[in-house]
Amino acid sequence: xxxxxxxxxxxxxxxxxxxxKLGKDEEAFRSQVQQTVDGGxxxxxxxxAGVSDIDSSGIGSLVKAFTMLKRGGGKCTFFSxxxxxxxxxxxxxxxxxxxxxxxxxxxxxxx
Numbered sequence: 345x346x347x348x349x350x351x352x353x354x355x356x357x358x359x360x361x362x363x364x365k366l367g368k369d370e371e372a373f374r375s376q377v378q379q380t381v382d383g384g385x386x387x388x389x390x391x392x393a394g395v396s397d398i399d400s401s402g403i404g405s406l407v408k409a410f411t412m413l414k415r416g417g418g419k420c421t422f423f424s425x426x427x428x429x430x431x432x433x434x435x436x437x438x439x440x441x442x443x444x445x446x447x448x449x450x451x452x453x454x455x
Contacts, residue, residue, distance in 0.1 A: 345369035346394075347376045355387040355455045356380050357448070361394035364402030373402075377409045386418030387455035391448065393424035398432055410442050419443070423451035 345362040358376060363369055380388060390409065395402075406422065413420040423445040425433065433439045445451040 345372045347372060349376070349380065352389075352452055355389050355452055356385045357389045357391060357452075359391040359394065363397045364395050364405065365397065365399040366401035370401050370405050374405050374408065377405075377412070381412060381416065381418075386413065386416065388413055388418065388420045389448070389451045389455055390420065390422045391424055392422055392429055393426065395425070395429055398429050403432065403436060403438065406442065407438065419455045421445060421451040421454050423448055 345360065345364065345368070348359040348361070350357050350359070358380070360373065364373060377388070388409065390406070410420045410422075421443045424447060425444065430439070430444075433442065433444065443454060445454065
């Protein structure tokens, strides 16, 4: 998992590239989210366009990121998931729980 961190206004954007599955990839994502939040970020946009595959552990880490920011009074938005990731999020009914957008512009407008 490669994670590129960038900022746009008040939001921090994490561009994910690779698989988000149990193991080092999922741990790297969780660690990066924690680092970002610990650094004072309250508005996070996560780019899922480069996520080629995701498992239950990866889905759990997305929920954890969303919950962590929401509890801290911030916002977490996900954007540009591919068809497979979208299908899996719909299967576990998280498409209506998580804030998921089609593109970066829409995600940034929400944070």
